[in-house]
Amino acid sequence: MLSLDLLIFVSLIYVAFLFGVAFWAERASDVGRGGWMRTPLIYTLSLSIYCTAWTFYGAVGFAARSGLEFLTIYLGPTVVLIGWWLILRRLVRIARAERITSIADLVSSRFGKSALLGGLVTVMAVVGTTPYIALQLQSVTTSISVFAKGTQNILSSTNIALWTAAGLAVFTILFGTRNLDVNERHSGVVIAIAVEAIVKLLALLAVGVFVVWGLAGGAGDVLARIDASPISQWEVSTGRWIGLTFLSAAAFLCLPRMFQVMVVENSEESHLATASWAFPLYLLLMSLFVIPIAVVGLDILPAGSNPDLFVLTLPLSAEQNGLAMLAFLGGFSSATSMVIVAAIALSTMISNHIVTPIWLRSRGQGATISGDVRSVVLTSRRISIIVILTLGYLYYRISGGGAALASIGLISFAGVAQILPVMLGGIFWHSATKIGALAGLICGLVVWSYTMFLPSFGPEVLISQETIDHGLWGLQWLRPTALFGIQGLDPVVHAVLWSILLNSFAFVAGSILSRPSPLERVQAVQFISAFESGSSARGWQRGATDAEDLLSMAQRIIGAAQAQNLFRTAAQRQGKQGYLPDPTPQFLETLERGLAGSVGAATAHAMLGQMVGGSAVTVEDLMAVADETAQIMEYSNQLEAKSGELTTTARKLRDANDKLTKLSIQKDAFLSQISHELRTPMTSIRAFSEILQNPDLSDGDRPKYARIIEDETQRLTRLLDDLLDLSVLENGQVSLDLRQARLREILDRAQASANVDEQIRIRRSAGREDISILTDPDRLTQVFINLMSNAAKYCEAQRPKLTVIVTEAPAAITVDFIDNGAGVDHANQDMIFEKFSRASDHSKAGGAGLGLAICREIITNLGGQISYLPGQRGAAFRISLPRD
Amino acid sequence: MIGKSDQTLKRVANAARGQRLTDSVLILPFVGAILFLLPPMWPRASEGVAAEGTATSTALIYLFVVWAGLIFCALGLALALKRFGVGRS
């Protein structure tokens, strides 16, 4: 008997070897020597993760119990691959074009990038895969227990399962989340899986050859033994045969791990053509010796031996320890490779469709594109891997590890097969909608859970015996094993039939009854025409961009080291030194794929598009970006609003500052002006006072000079009056004498006082002026006088004319004074109401330039407004007064 | 002129052949499915009379022969498609 210690020692060496292979492959691919890893052969071998421990151990058990039925699990994928790889190619092409990272991403993308659908498919995938992972842990545990029989060891079966789960988590985290780059794929993992594929095939073939030609007497003898065995007769029910073939075909397309290796890790469409015959061949070889091993095991081994372990127990019973060891490693390989890829696929889905959306939402402001997205995504993937393996371990503990491998596998298959209608509908049917997809998926999930998943834990664990026997709420037609009263069907066929049927029905009905959003329409066209259009990618043209800009952007997103590496490699490939390659279309495509892994495909494309500019940005690009970055945009909208506010505030501040500066200048000017206005008359007064002191003045001069002194004194007084007036008005201390008055009378009085009829013709329309108004008539008269005198003084027309127009509006009365002169030029329009501002010749003005300032103060005090009215061909002032 | 029309002819012929090949590839799974679905239709042993039923060994050989045949056909079609450059984007 092989010692358990030796077994564990060899296993650890094998694991170390796998780590080494994976590590070496990653290194080789990092330095650009990974081309050979992208061959059809490696691709085909990586597909072999379809064959898990279920195949390796369980198929023999399956065969020993049900004869040839186990073959259905391999015939399904064979049928899909030999001819319908053209369908797969469509999937691959869509995934490439849309930069799909998982099956959840595919469904979500197709139906308008729905986060809800992505999350739902992720949940379904996790629920469907958990039993499968438990199954792998169980197979490793039971296979080790075969060797542990009779020996006392610290390793209990739960311990083994726990350690296996932990080891797998470490491997997956190391090689599955080494970087964020989904499109660059996982070279290390793929190579390790290929190695494991070879190991498990060789192991099974070796055991088979040994059984047929070592234990039995060759092929003829084996056939004879088959005829003599308990499974000599064909007893498979037609329903199960068809049902399981269909189920395996569906699962082959929908299993998250299969989607990962078949579509996401696919680097070349043509590899599918090779896989179309090579993978069925692999399956054929894997199942070739299953029946012989089962039959010989049933024949030779003592009755009651677990047929799931014949692959191990047969060599052991014949003391073939080396062969048994190889068989164990084969089973170990089958289990580990499945778990690793499933964990990578699921962690990508969980992180992209559950954690990141929730994280983005919880931040409330959307994510800015920076390094923190990267670390969150990586961390969430790592945690997801641990969670997935923990779930698998818990399922193993809860289900007790008792169920036959095959039945657990079928539950998983049926679970993920629920995605099939939506997936196929999505890539072939234009009218499929998000509502339909949701309805179909939820319906399938519910029916599958109720008829298959929940009962699988046994009665009274998750579903009561009462419900199993008499249906939900006591309704007979809702019995989990006989929905709608249909009895006599095999439970698996029953569950698959109803779940897929109701799923498809809900999908079709929901799609027909609902209307797709614009983005869904666009995505539908994109997905369904992916094949016809023939172009695999939205290509980049050589853009007018700086490689340095691209590098600085890439560093922010995928990290400095990786970005520099990517750029240097590209530069070397172009035969250049340093870090800056020419931005050729090939390089841009590489870069985009590099960025897509961390910020999402649509964003990466848009970012490059923005920088390169040369790309043809299509409507669906824009819509994809609009959707994917909706949150980011909302955030930036808020920012924009804030920055808009800031701009407004800054503008206000600038205006205020300008005004202050102007005011300060005005204050200086005001002082100068006051000084000037006061000193000028005083100069005359003083000069003539001195002159008048001369005794020898002529009699004619004396009164003349005295008159001048008097005029100038009056001027001084007027100025002081104006200043006082203005000061009172400005401080709001004016007492207004408000009473009802007729506008026409006020205008009449003003026209009489202004006394300018000789200089300017004033045109009025008396009819319109017949308005009663509550105002201070004296003050208003003062304003009108001022405006009339101004017009008389400044209007330089040949025949000066001032038109006074009164307009009555519900809320206000406006009085316009429009002359036919040159008007006030634009620059001065703001200033004319300021004190001492005179647009022109001030000797002509004859005043101190306080008139309009006083007018403004009066009108403001009267509750109205005075403003300069531009665009009237002459100077035009508008006074609007409130109606009482 | 003659060379050009020759080329065109050749291209048309190639396209037609490619279409035939693609159709064959799509038909193959149906053929496989029907062949695989035959065994359940075969007579079954009733009431323990083995001679009336179908032996597992017979069905085993039948299924594996069909399987191998399908793989061979798929190989041939894949090679042919590759040679005629069909199925490339």
Add this chain to the structure above:
Amino acid sequence: MRHVLLIEDEPNIVEALSFIFLRDGWKVDAHSDGANAVATTVQTAPNAIILDVMLPNRSGFEILEELRSLPDYKDIPILMLTARGQSKDRDIAMARGASQYMTKPFSNAEVLQTMNALVGHLP
């Protein structure tokens, strides 16, 4: 002969100054606008100028600067008069070459004395 040109826009001040200088035996010309003050200066060819700062259309400082740039008026006595009474006006005036600077209101005797001192030897 002493000949003064008054560049001043206030008619009363012009009248007062004219009276003072005429009585002292000066020939007096007057000009009231900033725009063509230099042309008038060249035309009338005075040997002293009294120049106001705040003139319509053109400031006295600009006129002063232009006059000083002409060879014929490089050294002519110019008395600047201003009513604004700010010290920086004096600085500007002296920097641009004014011969003297006085703030309004002025004493008649002082203006006459200053001008005679500036013109000096002339009869």
